[in-house]
Amino acid sequence: DTEVTQTPKHLVMGMTNKKSLKCEQHMGHRAMYWYKQKAKKPPELMFVYSYEKLSINESVPSRFSPECPNSSLLNLHLHALQPEDSALYLCASSQERASGRALEETQYFGPGTRLLVL
Amino acid sequence: QKEVEQNSGPLSVPEGAIASLNCTYSDRGSQSFFWYRQYSGKSPELIMSIYSNGDKEDGRFTAQLNKASQYVSLLIRDSQPSDSATYLCAVTGNQFYFGTGTSLTVIP
Numbered sequence: 001d002t003e004v005t006q007t008p009k010h011l012v013m014g015m016t017n018k019k020s021l022k023c024e025q026h027m028g029h030r031a032m033y034w035y036k037q038k039a040k041k042p043p044e045l046m047f048v049y050s051y052e053k054l055s056i057n058e059s060v061p062s063r064f065s066p067e068c069p070n071s072s073l074l075n076l077h078l079h080a081l082q083p084e085d086s087a088l089y090l091c092a093s094s095q096e097r098a099s100g101r102a103l104e105e106t107q108y109f110g111p112g113t114r115l116l117v118l
Numbered sequence: 119q120k121e122v123e124q125n126s127g128p129l130s131v132p133e134g135a136i137a138s139l140n141c142t143y144s145d146r147g148s149q150s151f152f153w154y155r156q157y158s159g160k161s162p163e164l165i166m167s168i169y170s171n172g173d174k175e176d177g178r179f180t181a182q183l184n185k186a187s188q189y190v191s192l193l194i195r196d197s198q199p200s201d202s203a204t205y206l207c208a209v210t211g212n213q214f215y216f217g218t219g220t221s222l223t224v225i226p
Contacts, residue, residue, distance in 0.1 A: 041218070042206055042216035042217065042218055042219055043162065043206075043216055045214055088161075090161055090162075103150075103210045103211075103212075103213065103214040104149050104150040104210050104211075105150070106152065106164055106167050107152075107164075108164065109154075109161040109162050109163070110161060111160070111161050112160075112161045
């Protein structure tokens with residue numbers, strides 16, 4: 001089973017709202033990722049979790065706050081977003097067969113959450 | 119210079135033809151190379167991974183890697199209209215980079 005699930009599929013929020021995106025995988029992967037993708041652009045890496053610890057933060061603004069409660073779950077907490085944050089948010093997971101080298105593994109993507117900030 | 123470069127296209131091929139997608143990268147230390155397909159409004163789906171120089175075939179798809187030339191390609195044989203999508207090259211080493219993608223249209 002190579003399935004990564006994400007909820008919700010769509011989200012509309014105001015700039016003062018607080019919301020969370022959720023991601024789950026049951027493949028036993030120990031690395032999980034958040035990406036942001038704007039229309040007609042490639043996905044941009046935001047965060048990488050390795051063994052439930054944040055290993056990479058690609059200089060993402062603090063209005064995005066990731067959380068990894070356990071090895072199967074990954075959340076992205078959103079607060080005080082801007083309209084330019086509207087995008088498709090993708091979660092992915094991968095194995096990590098060598099310590100610190102998760103990025104060399106195949107990543108499996110969830111269907112994404114399409115976020116609109118008004 | 120971008121870390122991973124792809125022709126943005128659009129690339130159009132007739133049904134049944136071979137589609138050739140190309141990708142160059144700048145980091146000589148890159149170890150892992152991936153091709154993903156992304157349909158409009160959907161998430162990326164892995165087509166092929168390749169780690170060693172040479173060709174790797176999977177059905178109608180062949181990935182080719184040449185580390186000396188820092189070049190990776192994807193050939194799609196017997197192209198079908200359902201192959202119409204954006205193809206993303208991804209390259210990893212110490213960091214991870216997606217190319218900008220090539221839009222492919224297969225004309226029936």
